[in-house]
Amino acid sequence: MYALEVERLAKTYASGTQALKGISLNVAQGDFFALLGPNGAGKSTLIGIISSLVNATSGEVRVFGASVQRERSRAMSYIGLVPQELNFNQFEKPLEIVVNQAGYYGIGRKVALARAEKYLRQLQLWDKHDKPSRGLSGGMKRRLMIARAMVNEPRLLILDEPTAGVDIEIRRSMWEFIRAINEGGTTVILTTHYLEEAEELCRNIAIIDHGKIIKNMDMKSLLATLDVETFVLDMRESLESVPRIAGMDIRMRDESTLEVSVPKQKSLNALFGALDAKGLHVLSMRNKANRLEELFLRLVDKGAGA
Amino acid sequence: MASTNWIGYKTIVRKEVVRILRIWAQTVVPPAITMTLYFIIFGNLIGRRIGDMGGFDYMQFIVPGLIMMSVITSSYGNMVSSFFGAKFGRHIEELLVSPLPSWIILAGYVTGALARGIMVGSMVMLISLLFTRVHVLHPLITVSVLLLTSIVFAMAGMVNAIFAQKFDDIAIVPTFILTPLTYLGGVFYSINLLPDFWRGVSAFNPILYMVNGFRYGILGVSDVGLPWSYAIIGVFTVVLASLCLWLLHRGTGMRS
Numbered sequence: 001m002y003a004l005e006v007e008r009l010a011k012t013y014a015s016g017t018q019a020l021k022g023i024s025l026n027v028a029q030g031d032f033f034a035l036l037g038p039n040g041a042g043k044s045t046l047i048g049i050i051s052s053l054v055n056a057t058s059g060e061v062r063v064f065g066a067s068v069q070r071e072r073s074r075a076m077s078y079i080g081l082v083p084q085e086l087n088f089n090q091f092e093k094p095l096e097i098v099v100n101q102a103g104y105y106g107i108g109r110k111v112a113l114a115r116a117e118k119y120l121r122q123l124q125l126w127d128k129h130d131k132p133s134r135g136l137s138g139g140m141k142r143r144l145m146i147a148r149a150m151v152n153e154p155r156l157l158i159l160d161e162p163t164a165g166v167d168i169e170i171r172r173s174m175w176e177f178i179r180a181i182n183e184g185g186t187t188v189i190l191t192t193h194y195l196e197e198a199e200e201l202c203r204n205i206a207i208i209d210h211g212k213i214i215k216n217m218d219m220k221s222l223l224a225t226l227d228v229e230t231f232v233l234d235m236r237e238s239l240e241s242v243p244r245i246a247g248m249d250i251r252m253r254d255e256s257t258l259e260v261s262v263p264k265q266k267s268l269n270a271l272f273g274a275l276d277a278k279g280l281h282v283l284s285m286r287n288k289a290n291r292l293e294e295l296f297l298r299l300v301d302k303g304a305g306a
Numbered sequence: 307m308a309s310t311n312w313i314g315y316k317t318i319v320r321k322e323v324v325r326i327l328r329i330w331a332q333t334v335v336p337p338a339i340t341m342t343l344y345f346i347i348f349g350n351l352i353g354r355r356i357g358d359m360g361g362f363d364y365m366q367f368i369v370p371g372l373i374m375m376s377v378i379t380s381s382y383g384n385m386v387s388s389f390f391g392a393k394f395g396r397h398i399e400e401l402l403v404s405p406l407p408s409w410i411i412l413a414g415y416v417t418g419a420l421a422r423g424i425m426v427g428s429m430v431m432l433i434s435l436l437f438t439r440v441h442v443l444h445p446l447i448t449v450s451v452l453l454l455t456s457i458v459f460a461m462a463g464m465v466n467a468i469f470a471q472k473f474d475d476i477a478i479v480p481t482f483i484l485t486p487l488t489y490l491g492g493v494f495y496s497i498n499l500l501p502d503f504w505r506g507v508s509a510f511n512p513i514l515y516m517v518n519g520f521r522y523g524i525l526g527v528s529d530v531g532l533p534w535s536y537a538i539i540g541v542f543t544v545v546l547a548s549l550c551l552w553l554l555h556r557g558t559g560m561r562s
Binding site: 013048051052053054055072073074076077079081083085086087088089090091096100101103104105106107108148 | 309310311312313314316317318320321324328399400401403404406407561
């Protein structure tokens with residue numbers, strides 16, 4: 001049995017916008033799954049249908065075998081959702097918010113209070129548990145939504161851009177938390193615009209564009225399809241013209257910075273050797289974008305051109 | 307599932323009661339001040355010149371109507387502001403993504419509105435004791451009419467909140483429909499004082515049956531038959547409960 005089965009799912013809004021065009025997708029139990037796509041691709045609609053906030057036009061979604069359309073209560077009891085937009089009562093306190101959410105899942109108050117404390121502590125929010133939530137910082141509000149989603153200890157945790165607008169230090173601590181949750185057996189579905197995040201955390205990936213799934217495979221295989229990687233080189237010498245090296249596409253960013261696209265079959269030694277032969281020395285080097293980002297842009301651009 | 311539903315129901319009720327008490331200056335104090343003014347101005351100052359109505363002095367006559375008026379306004383107001391607030395702030399999604407069925411969400415919110423109706427109604431009853439003697443003749447009828455009326459207006463408030471798009475929309479119904487119907491529903495007078503035509507028109511006002519059913523419970527007098535009061539309240543309860551459940555199930559105004 002899969003954690004999530006999506007079958008020929010379609011959604012057309014009243015405005016006529018076709019957000020999903022009959023997509024099918026399976027997520028295995030225990031997976032850490034990335035759902036990527038540009039803005040307006042249909043990711044939030046898909047998450048909305050899975051969490052029963054959006055009614056599907058056709059098709060079916062099953063969560064651990066329970067149909068969202070026909071056995072909504074059972075399907076929802078398996079899910080924890082961290083939505084993209086803040087959706088808690090800002091006049092309530094973090095502890096109240098988390099404990100009430102537990103109550104909606106049938107968790108008694110004593111257990112709910114213990115779990116709320118556990119997750120608020122793990123997400124470094126316990127010192128704010130009794131303060132009005134409207135006073136929390138943006139990052140704290142996002143962590144509060146994660147604590148709320150965890151209080152029913154879901155079998156499937158859905159995170160819709162959980163780290164948007166969060167500084168890198170907090171983002172990394174959130175990654176650790178989510179990774180530990182996944183290692184504990186919870187299936188995690190993540191949407192994010194930080195592709196480095198998806199590459200770091202996820203084992204499998206689906207890319208949606210224009211309401212269709214354009215790629216659905218494991219992360220390693222997807223990254224292996226990247227045939228060219230682009231590097232940015234800072235040079236010691238000032239350059240007057242672009243050096244030519246056979247089999248590599250080189251562009252000049254400014255007089256001392258080069259952008260080099262290296263095909264997968266070429267080694268970096270060949271690049272350095274050729275530059276050295278021309279009397280050019282590399283001071284430092286970095287990837288122009290991370291590998292997933294480079295692939296993502298190519299796939300989405302291809303989709304847009306189709 | 308039964309235990310999940312019961313805990314979920316208690317959680318919604320608790321949340322609603324905490325909200326009512328947290329903003330007590332908006333929920334409980336205003337009706338106390340308004341009703342005290344009604345008792346002073348209509349009951350005491352003007353009432354002394356009116357004399358008896360329905361066999362009771364005017365102050366005693368208006369007590370059931372004023373209690374009922376405050377219960378109707380509070381139940382409706384609690385539901386419409388709380389539910390629309392949850393919708394507007396999107397925290398209604400906390401309930402929509404949970405396993406709770408629609409009828410538990412409805413029952414929880416209605417109980418919250420009922421709690422406010424009872425709190426405010428009891429307070430108005432206590433205030434009335436400062437001005438006159440009130441003896442409840444039929445306690446069972448009094449309590450049942452009060453509770454059912456509160457439930458009816460809580461559900462009417464939910465329908466308003468579901469369709470409301472902006473805060474103006476939750477003020478329109480109370481201002482242009484609820485208040486006129488309440489004032490014309492026999493709170494301050496017996497419809498027997500009206501000319502035939504207006505008495506006939508008043509018969510189409512459902513609040514008339516609720517106020518008079520409640521007045522019968524307290525004073526033992528009514529402008530309409532008690533079975534009619536229960537029948538009208540019963541029909542509205544069933545129709546509004548069905549409508550609320552249907553709208554919640556479809557997710558009207560909440561699920562896209």
